[in-house]
Amino acid sequence: MLDDLDRRILRHWQAEPALSPAELAGLCGITPGKAARRITRMQEEGIVEGVASVIDWAAMGYTVEVSLRITLDKTVPRAFDDFIEAARDVQEVTEIQTFLGRVDVRLNIIARDMAHYQDIYRRRVLTLPHIADIEALMQVARIKAEEALPL
Amino acid sequence: MTDLDATDRALLLALAKDATQSAGALGRRFGLSQPATWRRIRKLEQAGILRGRQLRLNAEKLGFGVTVFLGVKLATKGRVSLEDFERAVSAIPEVQRVEHVLGLYDYRLRVVARDLSDFERVLRRRIMTLPGVGDVEANVLLTEERRPGPIAQDG
Numbered sequence: 001m002l003d004d005l006d007r008r009i010l011r012h013w014q015a016e017p018a019l020s021p022a023e024l025a026g027l028c029g030i031t032p033g034k035a036a037r038r039i040t041r042m043q044e045e046g047i048v049e050g051v052a053s054v055i056d057w058a059a060m061g062y063t064v065e066v067s068l069r070i071t072l073d074k075t076v077p078r079a080f081d082d083f084i085e086a087a088r089d090v091q092e093v094t095e096i097q098t099f100l101g102r103v104d105v106r107l108n109i110i111a112r113d114m115a116h117y118q119d120i121y122r123r124r125v126l127t128l129p130h131i132a133d134i135e136a137l138m139q140v141a142r143i144k145a146e147e148a149l150p151l
Numbered sequence: 152m153t154d155l156d157a158t159d160r161a162l163l164l165a166l167a168k169d170a171t172q173s174a175g176a177l178g179r180r181f182g183l184s185q186p187a188t189w190r191r192i193r194k195l196e197q198a199g200i201l202r203g204r205q206l207r208l209n210a211e212k213l214g215f216g217v218t219v220f221l222g223v224k225l226a227t228k229g230r231v232s233l234e235d236f237e238r239a240v241s242a243i244p245e246v247q248r249v250e251h252v253l254g255l256y257d258y259r260l261r262v263v264a265r266d267l268s269d270f271e272r273v274l275r276r277r278i279m280t281l282p283g284v285g286d287v288e289a290n291v292l293l294t295e296e297r298r299p300g301p302i303a304q305d306g
Contacts, residue, residue: 010206014208017170018203018204046209047209047213048206048207048209050168050207051170051171051207052166052169052170052205053167053170053201053205054167054204054205055163055167055201055202056199059198059199060200067252067259088298091300092300094297094300095297096295097292097296099220099290099291101288101289101290102288102290103220106220110300135254136254137222137252137253137256137259138253139250139259140250140252142250143237143240143241143249143251144247144248145248145249146247147205147247148247149208149210149213150244150263151213
């Protein structure tokens with residue numbers, strides 16, 4: 001289980017993921033060796049999965065981002081599996097989530113511009129299997145995005 | 152903008168998986184010298200394509216068993232300023248993501264909680280009390296998959 005020191009390390013690390021174990025040790029007031037041991041343990045236990053670079057798709061020229069909320073035809077036994085398998089082949093899909101609620105599946109889609117989005121939507125999305133209904137939410141602005149956990 | 156070659160794209164894919172790899176190690180993998188790799192990474196950072204790093208934590212192992220996506224419609228548009236709502240909602244620690252959207256809802260939120268009763272507490276005490284909140288729709292996350300996105304294919 002995690003103690004207060006583990007949580008303190010994670011809080012600092014989460015706020016500044018580029019920090020080295022030695023810098024984290026300094027912020028937490030412990031020796032670098034102790035910080036390294038704690039971090040290694042949390043990695044081994046699968047609590048810390050890693051540090052990833054964040055890609056800014058808008059800087060790559062993908063300025064349109066749309067959240068598609070999809071309801072599937074659940075009378076088809078393999079509706080979820082078939083749909084997700086096919087959605088994985090659409091390169092512009094950056095996230096696939098399944099839900100308990102009114103929405104079954106959500107796809108996050110990025111496109112270079114509206115014409116490009118229209119093309120992906122018509123040729124790649126509407127042709128995905130077992131769709132009963134689709135609603136689109138177009139992103140206007142990202143207000144908070146760091147996805148931190150309230151530790 | 153896209154003047155990225157295949158090596159730039161391979162570097163992006165590798166760093167999106169693990170940002171802690173050294174320029175030397177990446178260079179050996181893609182047949183580049185350490186300084187050449189470093190220059191390419193620097194260029195991607197300066198172009199704003201590599202936008203910082205994210206610590207990936209296992210929410211479930213840290214006791215956060217429930218993630219909910221909320222669609223929020225504002226009830227009193229015009230009267231409540233969007234900035235007030237955005238500031239207040241962003242200050243809630245359990246709210247991980249806030250997006251202003253166009254469509255059925257005005258905002259899309261991603262919320263984490265320890266369990267469903269903890270989520271109910273966050274929803275009732277923190278979210279429903281925000282300035283201007285109207286309709287709220289909750290969908291509980293079951294599975295999630297992050298995809299690499301269109302790095303490999305387009306040129």
